[in-house]
Amino acid sequence: xxxxxxxxxxxxxxxxxxxxxxxxxxxxxxxxxxxxxxxxxxxxxxxxxxxxxxxxxxxxxxxxxxxxxxxxxxxxxxxxxxxxxxxxxxxxxxxxxxxxxxxxxxxxxxxxxxxxxxxxxxxxxxxxxxxxxxxxxxxxxxxxxxxxxxxxxxxxxxxxxxxxxxxxxxxxxxxxxxxxxxxxxxxxxxxxxxxxxxxxxxxxxxxxxxxxxxxxxxxxxxxxxxxxxxxxxxxxxxxxxxxxxxxxxxxxxxxxxxxxxxxxxxxxxxxxxxxxxxxxxxxxxxxxxxxxxxxxxxxx
Numbered sequence: 001x002x003x004x005x006x007x008x009x010x011x012x013x014x015x016x017x018x019x020x021x022x023x024x025x026x027x028x029x030x031x032x033x034x035x036x037x038x039x040x041x042x043x044x045x046x047x048x049x050x051x052x053x054x055x056x057x058x059x060x061x062x063x064x065x066x067x068x069x070x071x072x073x074x075x076x077x078x079x080x081x082x083x084x085x086x087x088x089x090x091x092x093x094x095x096x097x098x099x100x101x102x103x104x105x106x107x108x109x110x111x112x113x114x115x116x117x118x119x120x121x122x123x124x125x126x127x128x129x130x131x132x133x134x135x136x137x138x139x140x141x142x143x144x145x146x147x148x149x150x151x152x153x154x155x156x157x158x159x160x161x162x163x164x165x166x167x168x169x170x171x172x173x174x175x176x177x178x179x180x181x182x183x184x185x186x187x188x189x190x191x192x193x194x195x196x197x198x199x200x201x202x203x204x205x206x207x208x209x210x211x212x213x214x215x216x217x218x219x220x221x222x223x224x225x226x227x228x229x230x231x232x233x234x235x236x237x238x239x240x241x242x243x244x245x246x247x248x249x250x251x252x253x254x255x256x257x258x259x260x261x262x263x264x265x266x267x268x269x270x271x272x273x274x275x276x277x278x279x280x281x282x283x284x285x286x287x288x289x290x291x292x293x294x295x296x297x298x299x300x
Contacts, residue, residue: 006039006057020095038133041249047075060106061086125155132161148173171210239281251276
């Protein structure tokens with residue numbers, strides 16, 4: 001079983017404007033409303049790939065109800081904790097450039113955090129937990145580390161897709177996989193990382209600190225997977241970028257699905273790149289047919 005944890009889910013309001021002009025009335029030519037948040041995106045793509053999973057986290061108000069309903073319509077099981085307030089709405093503006101305005105979200109109290117910890121007790125050996133995305137200001141920066149420490153005596157595969165201290169703090173607990181992109185890798189080490197050799201060098205530092213596997217996404221340039229024994233590079237397939245939102249989360253979902261199916265890290269990488277690329281080439285998160293179609297095009 002795969003569990004995803006999203007501390008600050010959202011409704012993503014995506015709106016297209018031919019040419020956005022600041023300070024004027026702009027007319028949309030299309031719009032959509034979808035459940036959002038990194039862990040939620042992972043859950044949706046896993047469901048598309050027929051991987052059973054449960055989305056955990058916190059929801060609030062009428063937007064929270066919509067998040068649950070829309071996820072369940074995608075075949076995702078939900079077990080969210082309801083808190084006071086309103087789940088956030090994120091605006092995704094599509095014009096000549098992509099612009100995002102992310103909402104704040106509700107306050108998560110200590111009692112709610114402890115309720116989440118109790119829900120995690122049902123997770124069994126061999127399960128996957130995906131800890132992804134930012135957290136509200138009301139949640140301590142150590143929360144991902146705290147979750148991993150609580151469950152460290154179980155054979156659980158943790159996958160962490162986060163930035164800054166949220167990511168670095170978990171390394172001592174040996175996550176199965178972490179997925180920084182190249183920019184995030186640069187920020188962790190305060191270094192200017194350009195070449196693949198530099199990506200590998202700094203990714204291996206994260207292995208030395210404690211990660212079991214490091215997957216570095218590089219958008220149209222593909223991805224690099226560094227393990228304790230090996231390093232793999234795969235190019236991204238060619239295609240027209242339609243929407244980059246959720247592509248990295250789709251890569252995580254594809255990696256998990258590929259690994260569950262084959263127990264092979266190289267095949268997991270291939271499926272991860274296929275899922276990430278398929279979502280980037282699609283208006284919404286990719287379907288199974290789109291992912292498997294691209295999978296056939298990928299070469300090590």
